[in-house]
Amino acid sequence: MKSVLRKIAPIASLAGLAVILSFSICVFRGKCEFATYLLWTSIATVVWFLFSPFWLISDKRSET
Numbered sequence: 001m002k003s004v005l006r007k008i009a010p011i012a013s014l015a016g017l018a019v020i021l022s023f024s025i026c027v028f029r030g031k032c033e034f035a036t037y038l039l040w041t042s043i044a045t046v047v048w049f050l051f052s053p054f055w056l057i058s059d060k061r062s063e064t
Contacts, residue, residue: 023036
């Protein structure tokens with residue numbers, strides 16, 4: 001299970017960051033509403049915080 005999360009986590013985290021960035025650009029260009037921005041940014045932030053520890057925190061056993 002942990003090895004699967006280590007493979008999926010970077011993709012999910014970076015996808016969350018891409019959603020945050022794309023919707024922030026979209027709202028500032030006037031292409032989407034602010035409520036839509038808040039919804040998708042909140043979802044993407046939760047995804048980022050759920051998956052980022054699995055690939056940002058190194059395993060101490062792999063450092064030795």
